[in-house]
Amino acid sequence: MVSREVGSPFAETSEGTVVSTTVTGRQPVLEAIKSNRGIEKILLQYGIHGEIIGRIKRLAKQHSIPVVEIDRDRFRELAPDASAQGVAAIFESTHYEDLDTILKIAADRQEPAFVLVLDEIEDPHNMGALIRTAECAGVHGIVIPRHHSVSVNETVVKASSGATLHLPIAKVANIASTLDELKKAGLWIFGTASDGDRAFYDVDYKDPIAVVVGNEGKGIRRLVREKCDFLVRIPLYGKLESLNASVAGALVMFEAARVRHLTGKRLA
Numbered sequence: 001m002v003s004r005e006v007g008s009p010f011a012e013t014s015e016g017t018v019v020s021t022t023v024t025g026r027q028p029v030l031e032a033i034k035s036n037r038g039i040e041k042i043l044l045q046y047g048i049h050g051e052i053i054g055r056i057k058r059l060a061k062q063h064s065i066p067v068v069e070i071d072r073d074r075f076r077e078l079a080p081d082a083s084a085q086g087v088a089a090i091f092e093s094t095h096y097e098d099l100d101t102i103l104k105i106a107a108d109r110q111e112p113a114f115v116l117v118l119d120e121i122e123d124p125h126n127m128g129a130l131i132r133t134a135e136c137a138g139v140h141g142i143v144i145p146r147h148h149s150v151s152v153n154e155t156v157v158k159a160s161s162g163a164t165l166h167l168p169i170a171k172v173a174n175i176a177s178t179l180d181e182l183k184k185a186g187l188w189i190f191g192t193a194s195d196g197d198r199a200f201y202d203v204d205y206k207d208p209i210a211v212v213v214g215n216e217g218k219g220i221r222r223l224v225r226e227k228c229d230f231l232v233r234i235p236l237y238g239k240l241e242s243l244n245a246s247v248a249g250a251l252v253m254f255e256a257a258r259v260r261h262l263t264g265k266r267l268a
Helices: 026-035 051-062 072-078 099-108 124-137 154-159 175-184 222-227 245-263
Strands: 022-024 039-045 067-070 087-091 114-118 141-145 169-172 188-192 209-213 230-233
Touching: 022 026, 022 154, 026 039, 026 051, 026 087, 039 051, 039 072, 051 067, 067 072, 099 141, 099 169, 099 175, 114 124, 114 175, 114 245, 124 141, 124 154, 124 245, 141 175, 175 188, 175 209, 175 222, 188 222, 188 245, 209 245
Parallel strands: 039 067, 114 141, 114 209, 141 169, 188 209, 188 230
Antiparallel strands: 022 087, 039 087
8 A cells, every 4th residue: 555645734623512421330430430531520329339349449549539429319310320330420521632632642652543433323332332342443533523423422431331531532524524634644544335345354454544434324425435545345144234333343443453463563
């Protein structure tokens, strides 16, 4: 693959929207504390115990985060999610990052940029699963559209098992124009599509890349498809015509991670 020329810095694309201020569940709260991202306090339902609860208390103390125990009824008022497991983290207001932040992370690590672009993902569980996979695969950051997409809400945070707290997420006005900006910055764009002209394991992911995953039902929009350098498909051997968006994204991201790990490529 030839190198792209690095273009001018990004214009500001973050809208500064406040994301969810509450995270519930034992493992997501534990990850939230580890991320050190401005937790105001931890709420515990009175009387709950266990190994993870002990770890949460110890880590909270290390980070000087207050832990408040409250009775069951009050806890359910503040955290009505049935799967909260008696634990909630209350956050200070947080904002989406911008694209410069994502690319700076890659540059600081001296790694070719690895970005996940989500084109109108509407199911919060799919988005959470994709963000979790992205964090595990070494993605430097995620781009989502401002409209026609689920935002990073409490369900997304929980479905990601706290991965949203470790990855910068940029919310942009226009995905197609953002892909143009990524190209100017030297990234190659790989779109996932059932009719892609190459199998996902038959392309080169070593250079700076962005992986685009489309809507659960409609896939990648036409204008976004046209901005992709490559459309990759996942061969299927059963009767169904497509995979779940989060599964398709996971396969492509981990194939990219495998190739990049094997080559151990660093920026000059």
